[in-house]
Amino acid sequence: MTTVVQKAPRLTIDGAIRIAAEVYGLQVSATALPSERDQNFLLEISTGEKFVLKIANADEDPQFLDCQNQLIRFLAAAKIDLEFPRIVETIAGADLASVTGDDSRAHSARLLTWVDGACFAAAKPHDRKLLASLGRALGQMDRASANFAHPAARRVFHWDLCNAAEARTSIDLLPDSRRRIIEPFFAAWEKIDWRSLRFSVIHNDANDYNVLVSTDEKSGRRVSAIIDYGDVVYSATVGNLAVALAYVMLDEPDPIQAAAQVVSAYHEQFPLTESEIDVLYTLTVTRLCLSVCIAAQQTRDVPENEYLNISNAQVWSLVEKLQHLPFDWPTRVFRFAAGMPVVSDQPAHTQSDSLLARRKRTLGPSLSVSYKSPLHIVSGSRQFLFDVCGRRYLDCVNNVAHVGHSHPYVVRAVTEQMARLNTNTRYLHELLIEYSERLTATLPEELSVVFLVNSGSEANELALRMARAYTKRNDVIVVDCAYHGNTSAMIDISPYKFDGPGGHGRRAWVHQVTLPDIYRGAHRGEDAGTRYAEAVSDALRPAEVNGGVAAFFCESAVSCGGQIILPAGYLREAFAAVRAAGGICVADEVQTGFGRAGSHFWMFETQGVTPDIVTLGKPIGNGHPLGAVVTTPEIAAAFANGMEYFNTFGGNPVSCAVGLAVLDVIRDEELQQNAREVGGYLKDALNQMKSRHSLIGDVRGQGLFLGIELVRDRQTREPADREAARLIEQMRKRGVLLSTDGPFHNVIKIKPPIVFSRRDADELISQMEIVLD
Ligand code: PMP
DSSP states (O other), X not given: OOOGGGGOOOOOHHHHHHHHHHHHOOOOEEEEEOOSSSEEEEEEOTTSOEEEEXXXXXXXXXXXXXXXXHHHHHHHHSOOSSBOOOEEOOTTSOSOEEEEOTTSOEEEEEEEEOOOOEEGGGSOSOOHHHXXXXXXXXXXXXXXXXTOOOGGGSOOOTTOGGGHHHHHGGGGGSOHHHHHXXXXXXXXXXXXXXXXXXXXXXXXXXXXTTEEEEEETTTEEEEEEEOOOTTOEEEETHHHHHHHHHHHTTTXXXXXXXXXXXXXXXXXXXXXXXXXXXXXXXXXXXXXXXXXHHHHHHHHHOTTOGGXXXXXXXXXXXXXXXXXXOTTHHHHHHHHHTTSOSSOSOOOOOOHHHHXXXXXXXXXXTSOOSSSSOOOEEEEEBTEEEETTOOEEEESSOSSSTTOBTOHHHHHHHHHHHHHOOOOTTSOOHHHHHHHHHHHXXXXXXXXXXXXXXXXXXXXXXXXXXXXXXXXXXXXEEETTOOOOSSHHHHHTOHHHHTSTTOOOOOTTEEEEOOOOTTTSSOOSTTHHHHHHHHHHHHHHHHHHTTOEEEEEEESSBSTTTSBOOOTTHHHHHHHHHHHTTOEEEEEOTTTTTTTTSSSSSGXXXXXXXXXXXXXXXXXXXXXXXXXXXXXXXXXXHHOSSSOOOOSSTTOHHHHHHHHHHHHHHHHTTHHHHHHHHHHHHHHHHHHHHHHOTTEEEEEEETTEEEEEEEEETTTTEEOHHHHHHHHHHHHHTTEEOEEESTTSOEEEEOOOTTOOHHHHHHHHHHHHHHHO
């Protein structure tokens, strides 16, 4: 049996030079390029212009070569951020020429202009930006080629993923040990329901030698071309992405994470369907199986062609790694990357009405539920929540699901550690120490002692005890409208609660200072930070009467108070005054920490201060109940006064595993940088919206901690609370979740999971624009 490879043309360099002269009228120098079953030459003319002369396999149908040419022209005319070669006509004005090879067989020849760029295989490391650029390029390509048709694309082809059964017949050429590894992958391929997938003409060979990368000074490296249309076929559209992913995963320490970057960017350009996402991993590994089977077959037939084994060793090493992954893991990661519910099969759900009735009977009425008609949410992914009817909502408020709802890496950390061990801090455990070290590494050097707890309230509660133990004093200074937690002592120091409905009013040991609000407050100028800090100095006097101040508690940006960014210099001056009076300073970072600020990992850093105690919560565990207090060795020593501190759940190995996973994801997915970029972009867009709508009095914030204050009149700043409530309800109807805050309930707060993208920002803006109109 002769294979297609055995019919590869056998032209010499001189033959190529002769064809260039006779057929194209070009005087060239030539070098041979690698190819699986054709022959390619790089030609160069005296001006330096370069071309690729492609001599097709004798088996190749000229109709199919026309299909390639037409597709290249079609894509070049589409709005795609990629370069395409130009097809050079023969002297006679044709796209194709028939030439005779040195083997006396007739072959079709084509001439294309050369496209410059480094190949992806050589463009290591494949950072997130480059991977995203590949995803965007492929998504744009597939979106465009969905509208392309050519009869010759409908062919039976051994590299077509739909046709993997053909290559599978060569599995017997592999040694038993290797065959056993890939058999389960082929078995999964057999189960694909092809009718559920979209079909179109696809490139089908975005391997790491066909993807070209170029570098420009401003935007860095990006995928600039995808070359070689010899494997074009009418097939499952998602196959094009699957082929690319197979090569993206080669040599990656975390191949699935690398692939997910591509998937996410692809999905933004050309949304994948759920059925496509669900077969994507199977198709990706099928491509790897095809690669090793076809290589085995061709090595048997043409042992001298090295191109055939170009990536064989890498492919085997990848396949060997992938065999140990739970088969549903990559799909979970890809579903998350596409913002789809991570687990596809949803359990049966009760009617929302009856659930509400049961809730009212069983839960205390002081627990409130959002919206006039409550939402019944059953799953989440990234910055999206899904209700019982499958409707998707853009979550712009949940700062707990910091790295995204149901992040698969966080979920895996919880489940794996829960399966292994969960106990308390009375035993030695690596994770407790590793996590504490990693956490303190993000903080100023002085803050080096960690206490792990289970909530923000508990963290602040412990901070208060420590402050009292260290200073041997009792009083606390707090900021108006602040909220620090739900325990008795925390309600005592939370004006947002004790001053609000049902509140007991201020305790004598608590001293309240003005909210440093530069929009609505008394001080709005350059010196606002100093003016508001004077209020803290003033509060020291009544505290002195009671024996002195133990602590000044301050959120690093005041959330319940209405997304207030502290004016420059405020904490520096307030801290100095408090410390001079013998008190200590507690920064409540429960809402604001872990990169949300964008410019800094911690919001207090934007004020240029180092607190004596920092309290952490909400985002720290991405939804797992975890909190932390980090302080100085001196304060920790004073707290160790003989009374043991024990916390049953605080610091358990599961919580530590979660905390570590969250820190890893923030670093690996560059989420602090995302908060800075997307936050800046969104704030600019909100400011533009402000110029069009007089209802918006103020836009403020930092990173992905933003607020929009609504007013009826920009002069009087009369709070537009009813309008804000209506806006929230209307936005919910449009699939965007927001909520209000501030003493007058007129501030729209925006503090989404920090995976929030520019596209989400656009969506938020365009929906809000409609509602405001
Ligand atoms: N501090 C701040 C600033 C908060 O916003 C909250 C919760 N909203 C807490 C503390 C209390 O945290 P938790 O609800 O986890 O007890």
